[in-house]
Each structure stands twice: as structure tokens, then as C-alpha cells.
Amino acid sequence: MIAALCESYGPPENLTFRELPDPVPGPGEVLVAPSRVALNFFDTLIIANKYQLKPALPFSPGGEFCGWVVALGEGVSGVAPGQRVAGYCSYGAARSRLVVPADSLTPVPDSLDDDHAAGLFITYGTTLYALRQRAQLREGETLAVLGASGGVGLTAVEIGRAMGAHVIACASSSEKLDFARTFGAQQGIDYAAEDLKEALKRATDGRGVDCVYDAIGGDFSEKALRAMAWNGRFLVVGFAAGEIPKIPLNLTLLKGCSIIGVYWGEFVKREPAAHRQNMAQIFDWAARKKISAHVHAVLPLERIAEALNMLKERKAQGKIVLAVPQRSGETTGSRID
Template sequence: MIAALCEKYGPPENLVLREMPDPAPSSGEVLIAPARVALNFFDTLIIENKYQLKPVLPFSPGGEFCGRVVALGAGVKDFVIGQRVAGYCSYGAACSRLVLPAANLIAVPDNVSDDQAAGLFVTYGTTLHALRQRADLRKGETLAVLGASGGVGLAAVEIGAAMGADVIACASSPEKLRFAQDFGAHDGLDYSVEDIKEGLKKRTAGKGVDCIYDAIGGAYSEAALRAMAWKGRFLVVGFASGEIPKIPLNLTLLKGCAIVGVYWGEFVKREPQAHLDNMIQILDWTARKVLSAHVHSVYPLAEIAEALNVLKRRQAQGKILLSVRQ
């Protein structure tokens, strides 16, 4: 097999392609040939040793994929050789052969493409967990999405709209706002020219926002929190800006609101059935074209450095994928 390897920590340009022996599945495991591997912002952090997950060197980045079953370990009953599957693995997917426990995989419906299925776990899985289990988002509530045109932001726009929320996309340019509105946002706020607090208050007739989805962090977090409605929920999803904000806790007292952490990776481990139910819902929505699972671009595995740099520069609108030879 061929794998993109991080052999020393550093920028994407440090990654190398290596030929390696094919792995073999043990009991309860499945050998997969990934066709598409989705990259996420955290992949840019893992390879620089700046993420909470710290794999032993050498390792491959890539935490989600879609491919076909090549071989089955003893005791695996739910899959057959040649079947299309998608899955999540934290890291290690940027290769032409991958072994995972069968429990980490889900069958892909015929009317969901490889490109769509590869990118559904991290961004869409995180978002449905955030909005369903953590925020208990209700139909008719307002949802503000910070960084609404990126992979995770776009997922929040689409899933929020699918759940019946009034979605306000927040982004840094008119082009990004138009993009988010093409995928279900009902309104937009350009925070490069408009104050977030005043803008969100204006768009909610002074009431404030019921739910804020923040995968950006930095200076915008506190400003958005100040536009929170009574008993609102502020979802802490990530810190793509590179800055972890320090929130004045008196704001939660004055607004009776909650700051809620969203740690999808731990949720998957602790509540596997709820995670599976979420993924079944996401695949169903995708099959019925409720969700687009929009792809920004697809790069050959050999161009993984450029693909990761697009994420680092925050230029992606939708998912960044790798194409892997079979």
C-alpha cells in the first residue's frame, strides 16, 4: 500500500509518500481500500504536534473516508467484500489500505457518492451532535453560525436549516455569505465590516440569538455571546482562529445562558448508539438531498500538502478530499 506519512512534526510540506506492506484485519476488524479521504482543520494541527491527540510517529493524517471492503477479520458479520463503507478513525486514513474495527464503519447508500460519504463524519457528525444532543435545538429558534462558509460551518448551516432553525450565517466576506445562503442560511452577517453583537441583535429584533455555533474562537466569541438570548446556548466547537477566548462569566449570569462544550470524539466513544443514530440520520438526509455534503475540491494523495494548506489558509468552502488509488 501507499501512505502519506508524518515522520517528523512540522508543516504539510514535511509529509512524505511511502510504500508499505498491506495490513491484515484481526478478529472484529475490516480491511478497507479508501477511495476518498476527507481532511479537516485538525489535521493541520496534528502534524505539527499542536492538537490534543498526539499519535506516535510515523503516522498518516486523515480522520474520515469512504471506500470498499477488501477483507474481513474473524467474526465480522455486518459487511461483505466489495461493499462501500464510510468511517471515522481520528487519524491514519491517508493511505490506500486501512484496518479498522467493524464498529467504526457504516454502509453507504447507493444514492450517496464517495465524495459525499467521505466527509460526513467529522463536520456533519460533530454538528448534529452539537445541535441535537448538546443544544437541543428546536424548530423556529435562531441559530448563528460563526465561520459559516467552511466545512464545519457549512454543516451547521445545513443541519440547522434541516432542523427548522432560522439560520444566520456569519462570515468575513460577502462572497462567503452568499455561499452559505446558497446552502440554507436565511440571513447573513459580514463581521469584517459589521459588529457581531449589534448585527445579531438587529437581525433578531433585539431578542438575541437562541443558539450560537462557534468553531472559530478568538475575538468574535465574546462579541457573539453578548448577543445571546435569554436561556440561549453557546456551543464551543473549536478554535480555527488559533486563539482560545477568555469569556467573562458574568455574561452567563446576566443572560441565564449556557456555554456548552462539544467534544464529538469523546461522544463517539461514550455514546456509540447515539452516534450511530446520528450518522444514520445524516446519511438519510444526504440521500434525500436535504444535505449537500458540498466538496470544495479533490486532490490526489500526492498533493496532500497543498490540500492541507488550503485548510490552513481558511480558503475551503466545503470539504477538502484526497483521491486515493485503489
């Protein structure tokens, strides 16, 4: 198999490509041939040793994928060789063969192509968990999404609308806001041109927002928190701006609001049944075009450094997906017992 490898920490240009032996699935595992691998912002951090997850060197980046089952390990049922599946694996997907636990896979509906199926786990999974389990977002509530035109922000716009919220997109340019509106945002705030706190207050007629979805961090977090409604929920999703804000805790007292952490990876481990229900909902929405699973670009695996730099420089509006080279004529697999 061919694998994109992080052999030393650093920028995307440090990644190398190696031919490696095909892995063999063990009990409860499945060998998958990824056709598409979706990248996320945290991939730029994990290869630089700046992420909370620190895999041993060497490793492949890429935490989600779509492909087909090649072989089954002992005791696996519920999937079959040749079946099209998608899955999540934290890291390691940027290669032409991948071993994952069978219960981490989701069947892909025929109406959903590989490009769009590959990127449904991490961003959409995180967002549905954030809005459903953590914020308990209700129909008719206001939802402000910071960084609304990025790959993570767009999922919050779409899922927020799917759940019946009034979505206020917040981004750094009018072009980005126009883009977010095409995915369902009802209002937009350019926080590069106006004060975010005051704009959110105006957008809600002075009441404040019920829920803030913040995957950006930096200077905008406190401003958004100051625009919260009574009993509001502020979701801490990530820090794409690179700075972890220091929030004055007296604001939570004065606002009667909650700051809620969103750690999707741990949720997957601790509440697998709820995670599977969430993913079934997401794949159903995607198959019925209720969410777009928008793909900004599909690049070949050998251009992974370019793809990661697009994320690092915040040039992506939607998912960045890698096309993995396939072996000629291979469409089915086998069982390994």
C-alpha cells in the same frame, strides 16, 4: 500499500510518501481500501503537534474515508467483502489500505457518490451532535453560525435548516455570506464590516440568538456571547482562528445562558448507540439531498500538502477530499480467519 506519513512534526510540506506492507485485520476489524479520504482543519494541527490528540510517529493524517471492504477479521458480521462503506478513524486514513473496527463503518447508499460520502462523519457528525444532543435545538429557534462558509460552518447551516431553525450566517465577506445562503442561511452578517454583537441584536429584533455555533474562537466569541437570548446556548466547537478566547463568566449570569462544550470524539466512544443513530440520519439526509455534503475540491493523494494548506489558509468552502490511487482490477475482498 502507499501511505502519506507524518514522520516529523511540522507543516504539510514535511509529509512523506512510503510503500508499506498491507495491514491485516484482527478480530472485529475490517481491512478497507479507501477511494476517498476527507481532510479537516484539525489535520493541519495534528501534524504540527498542536492538537489534543497526539499519535505516535510516524502516522498518516486523515480521519474519515469512503471505500470498499477488502477483507474481514475473525468474528466480523454485518459487512461483506466488496461492500462500499464509509467510516471515521481519528487519524490514519491517508493511505491505500486501512484497518478499522467493523462497528465504525456505515454502509453507503447507492445514490451517494464516494466524493460526498467520505466527508460526512467528522463535520456533520460533530454538528448534529452539537445541535441535537448538546444544544437541543428546537424548530423555530435562531441559530448563529460563526465561520459559516467553511467546511464546518456549512454543516451547521444545513443541519440547522434541516432541524427547522432560523439560520444567521456569520462570515468575513459578502461573498462568503452569499455562498452560505446557497446552502440555506436565511440571514447574513459580515463580521469584518460590522460589529457582530450589534448585528446579531438587529437580526433578532433585539431579542438575541437562541444558539451560537462557534468553531472559530478568537475575538468573535465574546461578541457573539454578548448577543445571546435568555436561556441561550453557546456551543464551543473549535478554535480555527488559533486563539482560545477568555470569556468573562459574569456574562452567563447576566444572560441566563449556557456555554456548552462539544467533544464529538468522546461522544462517539461514550454513546455509540446515539452516534450510530446520528450517522444514520446524516446519511439518509445526504442520500435524499436534504444536506449537500458540499465538496470544495478533490485532489490526488500526492497533493496532500496542497490540500492541507487550503484548509490552513481558510481557502476551502466545503470539504477537501483526496483521491487515493487504486490497484488495477480490484473490486472485491476476502475474509481472514
